[in-house]
Amino acid sequence: MTRWLDDQELEAWMRLVAVVELLPGVLESQLKRDSDLTHFEYVALAVLSEAPERRLRMSALGAATNATLPRLSHVVSRLEDRGLVRRVPCPADRRATNAELTDAGWALLVEAAPGHVEQVRTAVLDLLTPAQVRQLSEIGAAVLGGLDPDGARQAAMPRR
Amino acid sequence: MTRWLDDQELEAWMRLVAVVELLPGVLESQLKRDSDLTHFEYVALAVLSEAPERRLRMSALGAATNATLPRLSHVVSRLEDRGLVRRVPCPADRRATNAELTDAGWALLVEAAPGHVEQVRTAVLDLLTPAQVRQLSEIGAAVLGGLDPDGARQAAMPRR
DNA sequence: TCCGTTTGGTTGTTGCGTCAACTGAACCGC
DNA sequence: GCGGTTCAGTTGACGCAACAACCAAACGGA
Numbered sequence: 001m002t003r004w005l006d007d008q009e010l011e012a013w014m015r016l017v018a019v020v021e022l023l024p025g026v027l028e029s030q031l032k033r034d035s036d037l038t039h040f041e042y043v044a045l046a047v048l049s050e051a052p053e054r055r056l057r058m059s060a061l062g063a064a065t066n067a068t069l070p071r072l073s074h075v076v077s078r079l080e081d082r083g084l085v086r087r088v089p090c091p092a093d094r095r096a097t098n099a100e101l102t103d104a105g106w107a108l109l110v111e112a113a114p115g116h117v118e119q120v121r122t123a124v125l126d127l128l129t130p131a132q133v134r135q136l137s138e139i140g141a142a143v144l145g146g147l148d149p150d151g152a153r154q155a156a157m158p159r160r
Numbered sequence: 161m162t163r164w165l166d167d168q169e170l171e172a173w174m175r176l177v178a179v180v181e182l183l184p185g186v187l188e189s190q191l192k193r194d195s196d197l198t199h200f201e202y203v204a205l206a207v208l209s210e211a212p213e214r215r216l217r218m219s220a221l222g223a224a225t226n227a228t229l230p231r232l233s234h235v236v237s238r239l240e241d242r243g244l245v246r247r248v249p250c251p252a253d254r255r256a257t258n259a260e261l262t263d264a265g266w267a268l269l270v271e272a273a274p275g276h277v278e279q280v281r282t283a284v285l286d287l288l289t290p291a292q293v294r295q296l297s298e299i300g301a302a303v304l305g306g307l308d309p310d311g312a313r314q315a316a317m318p319r320r
Numbered sequence: 321t322c323c324g325t326t327t328g329g330t331t332g333t334t335g336c337g338t339c340a341a342c343t344g345a346a347c348c349g350c
Numbered sequence: 351g352c353g354g355t356t357c358a359g360t361t362g363a364c365g366c367a368a369c370a371a372c373c374a375a376a377c378g379g380a
Contacts, residue, residue, distance in 0.1 A: 002274040009285050012293045015300025016284070017203075020180050021226055022307040025368095038336080043177075058359065066181055071337060073360055078336095095345045095358045114162040124176070125169050127302045133172045135295040140175025142287045147182045198366080219328065231367060233330055238366095255328045255375045327376075334369085339362105346357075 023123065030119040035112035040065065041075060042116060045084065045101060045109045054101040057090065061099055084108060183283065190279040195272035200225065201235060202276060205244065205261060205269045214261040217250065221259055244268060 005013060027039045037045075047064045048054055056064070062072045076099050079085040084105035090096035101109075125133065165173060187199045197205075207224045208214055216224070222232045236259050239245040244265035250256035261269075285293065 002277055003281065004277060005280070005285070008290070008293055008297065012297035012300065013280060013285065015297060015304055018226060019300055019303050019307070020183055022304070023180055026307060040336095059357090066178060068338075069359060070339075070361085074336080077360090093346075093358080097359065117162055117164060120165070120173060121163065123306055124303055125165070125173065127306050128299060130168070132295070132299050132302070133168055135292070136299055137168065137172035137175055139288060139292050139296055139299075140172060140179055142292070143179050143284055144175055144182070146283055146287050147179070147186060200366095217328085228368075229329060230331085230369075234366080237330090253328080253376075257329065322380095324379090325377080327374100329373085329375105331372075332370090334367105336365105336367090338365085341363105342361075343359090344357100345359105346355105348353100348355080350352090 026123050027116075027119060031112065031116060034115045035108060037108070037112060038075075040067070041079060042109075042112060044072070044075060044079070045105055046113075048085070048099060048101040049106060049109055054106070055088065055098045058097050058099060079105070186283050187276075187279060191272065191276060194275045195268060197268070197272060198235075200227070201239060202269075202272060204232075204235060204239070205265055206273075208245070208259060208261040209266060209269055214266070215248065215258045218257050218259060239265070 024039065031037045031039055031042055035042075043065050044061060044067075047061060048056055058069065058072060058076070061067075061076075062069050065072070067075070076085055076087065080087060084102060086100045086102055088098040088100050090098050128136065184199065191197045191199055191202055195202075203225050204221060204227075207221060208216055218229060218232060218236070221227075221236075222229050225232070227235070236245055236247065240247060244262055246260045246262055248258040248260050250258050288296065
């Protein structure tokens, strides 16, 4: 008894799928080209940069960036190799590890942010009316409610 | 002179990023689990299934699914190994290759479709009001206009 | 008709994400 | 405090996508 999609739904879905498929590419390529960063790496650095002491537990960073721990561990290793992040064992809980943004990481982030924001504008936000931005926000909230029930997601973004 | 994001924009963007990050996962895992298909493989089979003779040139399939040719070539190779698709050299242009859906491929698609549609509903469409579905469609169109200027994208979806 | 270019596609390498397995530290009941 | 369980994180193997290099067939001009 499948409820197939009507024309409106089909159209909306097709477009959403296309966006989901294409958007990462344009974000990645700009960041890669200009700052040699993955979008995910950028977000991770950005989240760290706003944390107190620029430092966060791995699991907290994973929750904030919506990454699994294995993924995050690999990414942090790569960032650590490049000197952008440091691993600091947590004294309070010896199982835990803190990831800490280095000065080099901060500098890279500061350098990368304007170009990224510009890309976000030209690829998405500037193509929408203010009303559509609000609608997008609402729609996003509704969908996230289903995908990510506990809304741990609060990824930091290119704010100042 | 960077124009930073205001609160509305930031919120909308963060949510969009989260959706773009999380949505593929839920689609992939349902399809993988129930039909051992990637979402992209599903779309490719679906597009083929609606083509005349269930057959399409590689480049046409690539355009319709929004894939690069190298990617498509690999995917078709895997599908071919599983007997879901056949490569048929094009007699008219000996450089060209046609990808053709086999009966097994058709059967798998028919079997996979209801579960996928159900997933699409529960993960997205059923969480939105009809008005939001229309808004999403408009927003998608606007963004795609920027990403995919030539709108080659017309990915086939789980229609009937 | 011959050479250069463009088109259509395939192949190999590299890099990132996922999954499964594992280690060590903290917690819990008794 | 002792044994089992859960928690935090790391590691290694595998799969898929992107990129670059490549090959062959078609086109196009002189």
